[in-house]
Amino acid sequence: MADPLLKIEELETFFPIKSGIFKRTVAHVKAVNNISFDIKEKETFSLVGESGCGKSTLGRSILRILEPTGGKVLFHNKNILNYSSSELRKLRRDVQLVFQDPYSSLNPRMSVRELVSEPLFTHFSISKEEANQQVDEMLEKVGLPLEQAERYPHQFSGGQRQRISIARAFILKPKFVVADEPVSALDVSIQAQILKLLMQLQEEFNMTYLFISHDLNVVKHISDRVGVMYLGKMMEMTDTDSIYEEPLHPYTQALLSAVPKSDPLEEKERVILKGDVPSPANPPSGCPFHKRCPKAMEECTTIEPEFKEVKENHYVACHLY
Template sequence: MSEILLEVNGLKKYFPISGGFFGRKQGEIKAVDDVSFFVKRGETLGIVGESGCGKSTTGRLLMRLIEASDGSVIFEDQAITKMSKPELRKIRRDIQMVFQDPYASLNPRHSVEKILEEPLIVHGIGNKEERKRRVKEMLEVVGLSSYHAKRYPHQFSGGQRQRIGIARALMTKPKLIIADEPVSALDVSIQAQVLNLMKDIQKEFQLTYIFIAHDLGVVRQISDRVGVMYLGRLVELADSEELYENPLHPYTKALLSAVPVPDPDLKKETVLIAGDIPSPANPPSGCAFHTRCSERMDICKTTRPADHIVNGHYVSCHLYNG
């Protein structure tokens, strides 16, 4: 069995911009622009970046909730991007998603029992008694009780609703869970509880995670490796501790310098990022970050940087050409 569970090659998603009386195409938004990475079995890959960098779009492309413009997603040697709908439904038993807003992702008209049963019904798993037993089991796994099954989403707190979302993702016994900002809508104390729950579940069920977030502190707690995205591109990828202790890309350095440290006596250098994020409808030529980078060179304005491996890092930056 291959160590690599998921492989992404040259993934792109361009959304057309239409306008005028006849809705003619006037351009395109490059939400994800030539992203490649792999995920090993049993690991957690964190994906971070500012809002609008394309990280959530990448997560949806991996499950084919939206169709890619180009590139491939290969799960256990099967090309998800080329699958028919019946094949895709079958593979989705093994790939599940936890969404950012637990209230918006749960049907308010359905009881928790019905919400959790639905994936089993869709995939034809078990009879009625087996499904009810599975619902009870998963509620206990995420720290809820069996009597919660008869309640509705509005009767729970935000943290409890996210636990229900996690339980729903576990119902089909998946191999990979894509968690899209799963704790960003929760209080800090509740975030820690949910993160610890996800770690425990990962060990118990031998899960693989792709953990998407904008909070670098949260990502550090749970990730084995971390990828940093900017304007639809992956600019750096490395083991978690290595990336946090020795960032290479100027954008990564700036993000990490802004993370608060709970030590009033510690003095750290702040790396400022000038200006606003450029529009993905009209991205800069060359390196996408050059308009805001304090270390930019002339080549950055005209030539897109090649991929480099430096001290175990993947980094896309002209500073490492030599």
């Protein structure tokens, strides 16, 4: 069996909390706390969870936009956390990020052509003619008319801006892309178009995706496997069909019960979670979910469940299994 393209081992990203006159570190926000998984070539692995669960921090830690506190990120079996700045610069050709908000991620002073060609000039010795040709091809692929290439970001709608962001990230034909909530700021009708575009580009360029979202409805159509995060921890991980047909963790069950059904007459049991997500600076003892869990037992309050395989390729961190 081929090695995975990306392998994350016991990754941690903690942020210090400082207090007092001397700004001493008194605690840490454990945004990503001991997470391990891998992503195969040409696969789409999706991370889901409520806002503040650490999924975006995990995506940025993998790319070293945020520096992890510990663990390993193996890309083609090489730990990129040990890379020097020059090695990291070369790596940027192969790993890219599509941001959630196309409004703030695009420089308003640059035209579309300048924005999309900038990565080419950064990473390659390339003539202006060659760059323009590649930009024209990429704009066509993402569905933007070439006559709009000299316009500026403020002249486009949200969906068009996200197409510009995708063109900018994909112009280098990277092997691995982190898509951080790429459709959450868009209308539902536009979301479907952008998802379809991402799937087409993945097939054309043989890309691998880490797709981050809080919306399980969105994830269903694009993912091969899904990981569910809560308070910096992985709660459940399996293939997409299994997570929708047989969710094991009470947190996953609650998330899925909130997804609207296409048939309004179809009855379903809604799981209402009590309370708010605890602070990652002061997580509860035992299972991080036990204070909100409808199935919590005595041992959940003191013993943290092990993240283990309970069925074939179906991993869960819960004392019920």
